[in-house]
Amino acid sequence: MVSFKEIIAFMLRLGRWFCLLVPLALFVGSFCALFLWMLEWVTHYRFTHPNILYGLPLAGVAVALSYYWWGGRAGGGNNLILDEINKPGEGVPLRMAPLVFIGTVVSHLFGASVGREGTAVQMGGSLASNFARLFCLDERETRILLMAGMASGLGAVYGTPITGAVFGLEVVTLGALDYSALLPVAVTSIIADWTCHQWGIHHASYIVSFKGFAAQGQPAFHVDALLWAKVALAAVAFGFASKAFSEGVYRLAPLIKKLCPQTWLQPAIGGVATIALVWLLGTRDYLGLGVTAPELGGASIVNFFGSTHYAWSWLLKLLFTVIALATGYKGGEVTPLFFIGAGLGNALAPFLGVPGDLLAGVGMVAVFGGAVNAPLACTIMGVELFGGTNIVYYATGCFIAYLCSGHTGIYLSQRVGIPKIWRADFQPGILLKRARNGVWREED
Structure with missing residues (x-):
């Protein structure tokens, strides 16, 4: 008592x-x-x-x-x-x-x-x-x-x-x-x-109008078997995109450091490269956050939830952001990850026969989840941003992307409590930085 x-x-x-x-x-x-x-x-x-x-x-x-x-x-x-x-x-x-x-x-x-x-x-x-x-x-x-x-x-x-x-x-x-x-x-x-x-701050709204398939005369159910399988297939791509983003930064940064050892001068390289890409592509859609586009109909997170198809915008945003982060610009990774995920979902939707707004939403939270190794938080984010009707699809995307992204991520100071795939030589609490390099015990 x-x-x-x-x-x-x-x-x-x-x-x-x-x-x-x-x-x-x-x-x-x-x-x-x-x-x-x-x-x-x-x-x-x-x-x-x-x-x-x-x-x-x-x-x-x-x-x-x-x-x-x-x-x-x-x-x-x-x-x-x-x-x-x-x-x-x-x-x-x-x-x-x-x-x-x-x-x-x-x-x-x-x-x-x-x-x-x-x-x-x-x-x-x-x-x-x-x-x-x-x-x-x-x-x-x-x-x-x-x-x-x-x-x-x-x-x-x-x-x-x-x-x-x-x-x-x-x-x-x-x-x-x-x-x-x-x-x-x-x-x-x-x-x-x-x-x-x-303080009067309002956040961007992302509309997912898809609410589940319904049989004739029946209310919508929260999962369709074929659609679920297609989302799971797309989630594999979302996981690989998470890994490509993280590894892109980690592999480019040492090359930049070798080219220019002065850390304070490295952003000049990224700035010049960004300007060159804008000239080459003829668009400013991939600058800044990318929540909205500078011109009507441009590539942006909000527009990925519409009916327009953007085939390669996700890859271009990945390139712009990897260059910026690897050369030392300050900000963060998550909103660009939203752009990459929503853009990849928008690009895959027509090929998989999946509603574009649904797959953009799944991709948006799944690529983030795979990159930060936080699938539960990102599933909840899907509900908070888009509503709870499609939670099965958000969870599927986040869980599979988490597994497929491997033992890497944007925060290498994370500890590994339980590996994504069990291994006998694993030591609890190992740094993700070491696990990424295949070292699973401190004494190694």
Whole structure:
């Protein structure tokens, strides 16, 4: 039987956590609101002043120099936050938040093909780490607060608070979840999203009109066997796209470093390459986030849910983004992954005989899920973004893409709790960076 003393102790702990999490969520949600407002403004400015693209190489160098002079450990980005969650040490420097905020806004203003999730997650992680130091939290409490910071950043920036909560748990260790942190992480993500909304921020809407096949005179059922098999086949391609994206960045970055050892100068290479690609292709559709296109009917995430077929847009966005990230531009990977996934779904739909809006939605969350190794969070994202009717298809896409993407991903500081395919030489807790290279035990 639980004693009265134990109940009082529990309530006091709960109150203490509430006093920590609410201010953190309010700060993160407010910063995300400002960040999203700034991104909308600079994107509109770039659309109306397209020649600003020619300043991209110099802008990239300026941001890289700021990190070179003042960044220090902040240059570790999302991987630094994951390292601190797994093994708390020096903490995440507070300067990470303003550096990544400014760096991402500048990148988008001049047209770098980067995302926004990295900025939101790093702002949340930076603020959470400094909250932990301010209130002298122990290792366990610091880990929970860092997960809450990551979750609130992702949840607020995409308007998907439950996705943010599950992501904050799932992304830390591949194949394992720490459910003891679920409530504080969920509370922080929900309040941060609510705060962002209170500032008047609205997120893009993606319409999936497909609601399941129905037999004559019968209500629609949530799965059709043939359609399910086709989605599963497409999911294999989504997993390979996730792997191609991650490996593209990891393989190109060393080549850039070999060509130009000065890290602060490397963005100039990416900027020039981006300008050259725009000249070659004659379109600016692959610059920036890609949620909307600068011209009517251009390739964009929103347009992939329509009736127009875009055969190779996903591959071109992958190329633009790999170049930007490998040469050091700041922002994130997730929104470009949305573009790649939705674009690939749009491209495959006519060949597979699948509704285009459905496969664009599945691809959007599945490619993200395969790249971050978070299939549960991304399944929930499908529900939060598109509604729950087609959850079987979203789950199928995310689960298969997760398996087919292999032991790689955009966050190599993830730990492997359970490998995707079991192996006898596996050591729990091995870094994904080592597993990617075929090393499954620390002593190797």
